[in-house]
Amino acid sequence: MIRAEHISKSFAGRRVLTDISAIFEPGKTNLIIGKSGSGKTVFLKCLVGLLDVDEGEIYYNDVPFTRLDFRGKKELRKQMGMLFQGSALFDSMTVEENVRFPLDMFSGMSHQEKIDRVNFCLDRVNIVDSNRLFPSELSGGMKKRVAIARAIVLKPKFLFCDEPNSGLDPKTSIVIDELIREITSELRMTTIVNTHDMNSVMENGEKIIFIEEGEKCWEGNRNEILKSDCSKLNDFVFANSLARQLKDSSGQ
Amino acid sequence: MFRFLSGLGSYCMLLGKVFARPEKHSIYYRQTMKELVTLGLRSIGIVTIISFFMGAVITLQTAYNTENPIYPTYLIGLGARDSILLEFSSTIVALILAGKVGSNIASEIGTMRVTEQIDALELMGVNSASYIILPKVVATVIFNPFLTLISIITGIAGGWIVGTSAGVITSQDYIYGIQYAFIPYYITYALIKTVIFAFIISTISAYQGYNVEGGSLEVGRASTKAVVYSSVTLLLFNVILTQLLLS
Numbered sequence: 001m002i003r004a005e006h007i008s009k010s011f012a013g014r015r016v017l018t019d020i021s022a023i024f025e026p027g028k029t030n031l032i033i034g035k036s037g038s039g040k041t042v043f044l045k046c047l048v049g050l051l052d053v054d055e056g057e058i059y060y061n062d063v064p065f066t067r068l069d070f071r072g073k074k075e076l077r078k079q080m081g082m083l084f085q086g087s088a089l090f091d092s093m094t095v096e097e098n099v100r101f102p103l104d105m106f107s108g109m110s111h112q113e114k115i116d117r118v119n120f121c122l123d124r125v126n127i128v129d130s131n132r133l134f135p136s137e138l139s140g141g142m143k144k145r146v147a148i149a150r151a152i153v154l155k156p157k158f159l160f161c162d163e164p165n166s167g168l169d170p171k172t173s174i175v176i177d178e179l180i181r182e183i184t185s186e187l188r189m190t191t192i193v194n195t196h197d198m199n200s201v202m203e204n205g206e207k208i209i210f211i212e213e214g215e216k217c218w219e220g221n222r223n224e225i226l227k228s229d230c231s232k233l234n235d236f237v238f239a240n241s242l243a244r245q246l247k248d249s250s251g252q
Numbered sequence: 253m254f255r256f257l258s259g260l261g262s263y264c265m266l267l268g269k270v271f272a273r274p275e276k277h278s279i280y281y282r283q284t285m286k287e288l289v290t291l292g293l294r295s296i297g298i299v300t301i302i303s304f305f306m307g308a309v310i311t312l313q314t315a316y317n318t319e320n321p322i323y324p325t326y327l328i329g330l331g332a333r334d335s336i337l338l339e340f341s342s343t344i345v346a347l348i349l350a351g352k353v354g355s356n357i358a359s360e361i362g363t364m365r366v367t368e369q370i371d372a373l374e375l376m377g378v379n380s381a382s383y384i385i386l387p388k389v390v391a392t393v394i395f396n397p398f399l400t401l402i403s404i405i406t407g408i409a410g411g412w413i414v415g416t417s418a419g420v421i422t423s424q425d426y427i428y429g430i431q432y433a434f435i436p437y438y439i440t441y442a443l444i445k446t447v448i449f450a451f452i453i454s455t456i457s458a459y460q461g462y463n464v465e466g467g468s469l470e471v472g473r474a475s476t477k478a479v480v481y482s483s484v485t486l487l488l489f490n491v492i493l494t495q496l497l498l499s
């Protein structure tokens with residue numbers, strides 16, 4: 001479980017996050033939704049400590065992350081995996097080396113054990129026979145899958161995904177969403193996904209937090225989202241005409 | 253002025269992070285080997301070509317500027333040798349490497365920054381500054397003295413080949429000249445300068461790349477800044493070091 005309490009963050013005097021509190025539950029895919037520029041990425045980076053919060057506290061299973069020293073944070077980070085928006089694979093390494101990197105850095109495994117673990121994870125995300133390829137030789141969807149493999153190779157307890165389906169076609173998006181959901185329940189992780197994609201909201205939304213201009217406006221699940229009376233949320237959810245038609249027809 | 257001081261402060265803090273104790277020596281060793289190839293071996297070609305022609309030009313110019321029967325011609329060899337040793341093979345080669353190696357370092361690290369590869373390292377709990385920058389600094393500091401030696405040798409050879417074929421000096425005079433009143437300390441001087449210049453180029457360029465914010469446009473800008481700032485700093489240190497080492 002991850003608990004954020006009263007998180008605020010500014011850049012050079014400009015407020016980006018204002019007093020956000022939220023609880024993210026284990027074994028679930030927790031979604032953070034909102035328009036682009038609303039502060040989702042900044043919030044996620046605050047949660048994992050890549051950015052320092054100005055105010056507020058973050059607890060990982062009741063460990064006060066924000067109050068830990070450098071070494072303590074580093075230890076806790078070994079239980080975190082993150083999928084970045086652009087995948088953030090290391091360009092100069094092959095697929096196999098990318099996924100093996102956390103093992104090389106932090107595990108005492110033998111070479112063969114590492115290779116087995118890497119192949120297991122690549123297999124899990126359906127990447128086969130690509131161990132020797134470089135990131136520049138992969139499609140966007142494959143990059144995301146390799147990045148997922150790298151994020152889970154150390155069996156993290158917490159997984160963070162920043163816009164996992166940005167830049168992907170709808171079909172590949174669904175594959176990635178399903179993968180994240182399956183892996184989350186397999187490993188009993190607390191997963192937090194940033195997205196502005198309504199398809200994945202309706203597929204994955206077990207727990208949803210809606211952020212608008214750096215403030216939390218609404219929280220609930222996918223069944224509640226269509227019935228909410230939060231006007232900002234409705235503007236976001238029913239931004240496209242298909243969704244509006246659906247709402248109108250169900251409202252009658 | 254304030255911006256300069258705060259920049260200097262964050263540069264020093266970055267260096268502190270870079271020289272923190274490495275986590276896994278084997279990985280650092282592997283990275284350093286990689287960097288020796290990209291930043292070192294791949295610079296041999298350009299250093300050789302430029303040194304050859306500069307040696308040739310220095311010899312010709314010295315010859316035409318001393319066309320006076322009072323001067324013995326072997327002084328041409330001596331003049332060429334000392335210019336190459338004192339200034340050219342350390343400073344000019346360093347300026348060229350600031351262009352090549354500096355922009356390479358800044359754009360590579362800058363790209364890692366804007367594509368969140370540095371964030372990915374930090375998230376794993378890796379000291380990204382040390383992991384990325386230390387191997388580059390070590391590789392350039394180790395390898396640049398070799399480049400300087402290569403430059404000295406090809407420079408002197410260039411002067412000899414072109415000088416003799418242009419007929420401004422005989423082979424015997426040139427060889428006598430380059431040995432005449434030779435001060436071995438000049439080589440030490442050149443190598444000390446090279447090591448310090450290598451440190452300046454690699455750390456300033458890494459600093460520029462590491463602190464990029466934005467996108468590919470900013471990466472390009474950082475790489476230009478890396479070349480300009482490291483060249484200027486290097487020239488400033490050239491004056492200081494010359495005063496310290498030769499006075």
Ligand SMILES: Nc1ncnc2c1ncn2[C@@H]1O[C@H](COP(=O)(O)OP(=O)(O)O)[C@@H](O)[C@H]1O
Nearest residue numbers: 011012016034035036037038039040041042043
């Ligand atoms: N490092 C930064 N410095 C200054 N402003 C930033 C920085 N990162 C993000 N912002 C600003 O914060 C706001 C929220 O950005 P972000 O979290 O990336 O939005 P999104 O919801 O699309 O992920 C944007 O207006 C952005 O300009």
Ligand SMILES: [Mg+2]
Nearest residue numbers: 040041162163
């Ligand atoms: Mg974002």
